Amino acid sequence: MRVRPHFVAGTGGYRGAMSYQSINPYNGQLLQTFKELTNPELEKAVATAVAAFAVWREKSFAERAVVMAKAAELMHARVDEFATPVTLEMGKLFAQAQGEVKLSADIIGYYAKNAERFLAPQTLVPESGEAEIQSCPIGVLFGVEPWNFPYYQLARFAAPNLMAGNVVLVKHAGCVPQCAIAFEKLWRDAGAPAGLYTNLLVSYDQVNWIIDDPRIKGVALTGSVEAGKRVAGRAGQNLKKSTMELGGSDAFIVLEDADLEATVKWAVWAKMNNTGQCCVAAKRFIVVEALADQFLAKFTAALSGLKAGDPMDPATTLGPLSTEAALVTLLDQVKRAVAQGAKLALGGKRVDRPGAFMEPTILTDITANNPAFREEFFGPVALFFRVKNEEEAVALANDSEFGLGGAVFTRDVARGKRVASRVETGMMFVNHPTWTSPELPFGGIKNSGYGRELASLGIQEFVNKKLVRVAAIDAAA
Numbered sequence: 001m002r003v004r005p006h007f008v009a010g011t012g013g014y015r016g017a018m019s020y021q022s023i024n025p026y027n028g029q030l031l032q033t034f035k036e037l038t039n040p041e042l043e044k045a046v047a048t049a050v051a052a053f054a055v056w057r058e059k060s061f062a063e064r065a066v067v068m069a070k071a072a073e074l075m076h077a078r079v080d081e082f083a084t085p086v087t088l089e090m091g092k093l094f095a096q097a098q099g100e101v102k103l104s105a106d107i108i109g110y111y112a113k114n115a116e117r118f119l120a121p122q123t124l125v126p127e128s129g130e131a132e133i134q135s136c137p138i139g140v141l142f143g144v145e146p147w148n149f150p151y152y153q154l155a156r157f158a159a160p161n162l163m164a165g166n167v168v169l170v171k172h173a174g175c176v177p178q179c180a181i182a183f184e185k186l187w188r189d190a191g192a193p194a195g196l197y198t199n200l201l202v203s204y205d206q207v208n209w210i211i212d213d214p215r216i217k218g219v220a221l222t223g224s225v226e227a228g229k230r231v232a233g234r235a236g237q238n239l240k241k242s243t244m245e246l247g248g249s250d251a252f253i254v255l256e257d258a259d260l261e262a263t264v265k266w267a268v269w270a271k272m273n274n275t276g277q278c279c280v281a282a283k284r285f286i287v288v289e290a291l292a293d294q295f296l297a298k299f300t301a302a303l304s305g306l307k308a309g310d311p312m313d314p315a316t317t318l319g320p321l322s323t324e325a326a327l328v329t330l331l332d333q334v335k336r337a338v339a340q341g342a343k344l345a346l347g348g349k350r351v352d353r354p355g356a357f358m359e360p361t362i363l364t365d366i367t368a369n370n371p372a373f374r375e376e377f378f379g380p381v382a383l384f385f386r387v388k389n390e391e392e393a394v395a396l397a398n399d400s401e402f403g404l405g406g407a408v409f410t411r412d413v414a415r416g417k418r419v420a421s422r423v424e425t426g427m428m429f430v431n432h433p434t435w436t437s438p439e440l441p442f443g444g445i446k447n448s449g450y451g452r453e454l455a456s457l458g459i460q461e462f463v464n465k466k467l468v469r470v471a472a473i474d475a476a477a
């Protein structure tokens, strides 16, 4: 297998890596390597997907829902079996991996139940006769997906699109091939026809080839800004519809009337869930000065109490990062931030033990000319900012190229909603970190991408909104 360049999230940097490998980041053990598809194998996969679409598009919602409901049921029945490779391949704490499996199953079940309603023909009222908008499937879609939620990301892309009558090809991230293969097998086990859901172990060159292929009708990517630019650019050259779910640097705003104890509890969760490797993890903690010292003291104490260890062990509260390369990138970002004047309130080093472990870290005194001010830190590193008031908090939150999620904490819900509406992101939560569930649309603006996944919006992205007009044959021209 050849070595190829491999992007590291949000940095535009590369890591040297074999293409598709399972390496346990807890101990560095190489678990398995996988071969990329040859071009003839790829061609066969695309042709099979095209043939599957011809049949699948004709199925009723009820017929499609049978396969989907079975897939959801199987995932719920085999939570530990699905969760294990997540923990082994990318280091997620096992309880969180179990939660991700259940959430993914819920997403599949949600679309099985609601897709027909979401895509029901919409009646228009023309001056005479009849007209409606139908939502028709468009064909074979291609998804490029990240490792940080190895099933949830796949479910978010596959479930709505399969229920809409499309079929999907998926290139998953190089470091989670076992999860990618397990998710493909799920569909076979659920009775899906060949070609309905296809996992592709392909190179970047082959990604371009797939996007260029006229049989592919739409492209969705979740990942870093750099990957988004390349894949969206390629789709654009081919005039293909795309959706982009990219990085973020979400603000976690604490106003002076927040409930401090509860807010700190959520701050720890918002930073440390999935060891900070969430697109919507809180990355910039923006605290009004009346609460700033108390917040920082309590937040620091809580983060210092986390215990590194085996992510399979329920006693562990600090898992490893997904790969050694991810750790090296993050350490370098912290080092550069400090070299430019930021201060370390906590951590900053790798944990003194084997595995890709990073100390929970808090950076303060980050000025606008520090590169850290604009970068995404994808791991357990919190950027802490002190502001005078609500006005400054909103201005700082908006001083970012990203616009994914964000949160505001205040006892005054009306005030929270007002602040939420002024922050330039795709999602804002009041008194809770940004998070996800099947019925809430997910996505961003600015460099965080475009389009939405989940909820009704998520199933509308790759359908043809077709006008069907019925007029009297003798109507005036």
Ligand code: NAP
Residues within 6 Å of the ligand: 006, 007, 008, 009, 010, 019, 144, 145, 146, 147, 148, 171, 172, 173, 174, 175, 204, 207, 222, 223, 224, 225, 226, 227, 228, 230, 231, 244, 245, 246, 247, 248, 278, 279, 280, 376, 378, 404, 443, 444, 448, 449
């Ligand atoms: P990544 O390096 O961009 O990888 C994402 C996917 O894109 C992987 O399958 C990767 O394949 C592929 N890829 C990267 N560069 C490519 C290229 N030039 N051509 C073709 N494919 C390419 O991102 P990541 O490190 O896996 O994930 C972390 C990033 O995703 C963070 O920035 C995070 O914020 C973002 N994210 C966003 C959302 C959202 O919904 N907005 C959700 C989760 C994560 P390889 O693995 O083989 O390189």
